[in-house]
Amino acid sequence: xxxxxxxxxxxxxxxxxxxxxxxxxxxxxxxxxxxxxxxxxxxxxxxxxxxxxxxxxxxxxxxxxxxxxxxxxxxxxxxxxxxxxxxxxxxxxxxxxxxxxxxxxxxxxxxxxxx
Numbered sequence: 001x002x003x004x005x006x007x008x009x010x011x012x013x014x015x016x017x018x019x020x021x022x023x024x025x026x027x028x029x030x031x032x033x034x035x036x037x038x039x040x041x042x043x044x045x046x047x048x049x050x051x052x053x054x055x056x057x058x059x060x061x062x063x064x065x066x067x068x069x070x071x072x073x074x075x076x077x078x079x080x081x082x083x084x085x086x087x088x089x090x091x092x093x094x095x096x097x098x099x100x101x102x103x104x105x106x107x108x109x110x111x112x113x114x115x
Contacts (some may be wrong), residue, residue, distance in 0.1 A: 001025055 001009045004021035015023075 001011060001015070002024045003009055009015065010025065
């Protein structure tokens, strides 16, 4: 039941009679204006939540990598300098060995060759 202004009036026995502004009686189905219950299956909801969590996890991993990037570059440079130092030491050693064992022709055979 609604009054002349369109406001709902609860049904009870104390509603006064009114001929100046008659009441309007609306007939509707039960729960006509209630939204239907959700029909989305839980599998779809679970998949969407899983994809959201995966995207958030990827974002966090990217952020961690961006935070660690300067350290990674520094470690890479340190590793390169260590390798360069090691190679230079080996090169110096080989150069000394080659200088110590330099074979040059002195002009005389000390032994007869076994041809």
